[in-house]
Amino acid sequence: MNIVDVSGFYSDTGGGVRSYARQKLAAAARHGHRLTIVAPGARTWTEPRSGGKIAWVASPPMPFDPAYRMFASARAVWRVLDAEAPDVVEGSSPWRGGWIAGHWPGMALKALVFHQDFVAGYAHTALGGLLGPPAVDRLSGAYWAYLRRLSRRFDVTVAGSGWLAGRLEGFGVYRPVAAPFGVEAGRFSPARRDEALRRDLLARCGASPDGRLVLAVGRLHPEKRHRTIIEGFARARTLRPDLGLVVIGDGLVRTSVERAARRAGRVHVAGRIDDRDLLARCYASADILAHGSAAETFGLVVAEAIASGLPVVVPGAGGAADLAARGPSRLYP
Structure with a gap:
């Protein structure tokens, strides 16, 4: 065809x-x-x-x-x-x-x-x-x-x-x-966990090697609401000081995301990762995915995280919520 x-x-x-x-x-x-x-x-x-x-x-x-x-x-x-x-x-x-x-x-x-x-x-x-x-x-x-x-x-x-x-x-x-999309079978898996990479990502956040690693992945565009993620992370750190957040992505609002990251502390903006195997290792080496978009068509990032064994925190709307309902997750309004 x-x-x-x-x-x-x-x-x-x-x-x-x-x-x-x-x-x-x-x-x-x-x-x-x-x-x-x-x-x-x-x-x-x-x-x-x-x-x-x-x-x-x-x-x-x-x-x-x-x-x-x-x-x-x-x-x-x-x-x-x-x-x-x-x-x-x-x-x-x-x-x-x-x-x-x-x-x-x-x-x-x-x-x-x-x-x-x-x-x-x-x-x-x-x-x-x-x-x-x-x-x-x-x-x-x-x-x-x-x-x-x-x-x-x-x-x-x-x-x-x-x-x-x-x-x-x-x-x-x-x-x-x-016609729901999917993820690459075998690439995204808990088996990709990399302890050395995990320690490096935590260090880039300024967190301790035995801290908890939060991941946010996606284009840095307004509808992805990365600043909301960073604000929520900053509140969570008042209860869990050992948290570190790595933001993977690039785009239109990167400057404002980096500004919010500096204000919050313990946040590292890593930029875009084109190496899909490295991205899979990042997912598997984290503890949780935080995602901000309430209007995902499917939610590819959320699907990749779930396939990697991560619990996810997502808005209670859109394709991300549909996916999160199938795995360990927390929906927020």
């Missing part, structure tokens, strides 16, 4: 979307399919990958986050689709990439794939505390009307969790189905 994924939020410095795309390429190679990821890049070129390729289309950077780019020309993407003549086209964003995939005039099965609920992720984060999530949803009526129109250009709408599929159905989005 020939599959083309128009992935407007794919970036080599990205988070969950990057992991999803790379695993999908690996799955295509295993099962004999051909996959093309169409992504916005600095220039137009084709990058061969096992299982297929990445077709980069020259696109301008996003104004508020230069790590990501935005498709400018629909015709440039359509030329890739015309050349590939796919059996299946996926629009992996409800924004520009999804619009381009949905309006491509070619003949193929089309799926609108949701990696994030933008109202829950951004509007709820910014205004939910003041107005409440139901009121924010009502104020976002124009967005939901746009999604209803866009989804009608696809044969199916794919959500990464039952939570999101139910939410989309409630707002009248066309044919939402849940």
Whole structure:
């Protein structure tokens, strides 16, 4: 099968979307399919990958986050689709990439794939505390009307969790189905625990070698609420002075996260870790994962932590809550 994924939020410095795309390429190679990821890049070129390729289309950077780019020309993407003549086209964003995939005039099965609920992720984060999530949803009526129109250009709408599929159905989005993601079997496991790495991470926090290690993993973007995690960690330290927190990730609000870390103390901002085996060892060597996003489509970080044997502390909403309910966890409102 020939599959083309128009992935407007794919970036080599990205988070969950990057992991999803790379695993999908690996799955295509295993099962004999051909996959093309169409992504916005600095220039137009084709990058061969096992299982297929990445077709980069020259696109301008996003104004508020230069790590990501935005498709400018629909015709440039359509030329890739015309050349590939796919059996299946996926629009992996409800924004520009999804619009381009949905309006491509070619003949193929089309799926609108949701990696994030933008109202829950951004509007709820910014205004939910003041107005409440139901009121924010009502104020976002124009967005939901746009999604209803866009989804009608696809044969199916794919959500990464039952939570999101139910939410989309409630707002009248066309044919939402849940297709939960997963984690790499064998890579994330309690057997990856590394005592030397654990001592090093605790030392970087300024905690003692026999302290308790808290981990926070994810893009440093507002909806991930790392400052809330750090504030909660600081309160917990009044009861457990032996705690240390390591924040793994990079992104738009890194400066403010680092500022909060300095104020709280015993927090180390490690930056992004691209080595997946090292990341697996970090999970397995910690004592707990703290996660702040209440709007995860699936919650890849939470799934990786649970597979590594970690108890998790997550918000009581979104895909992260769905996952946490299956393992040792604590949900908070």
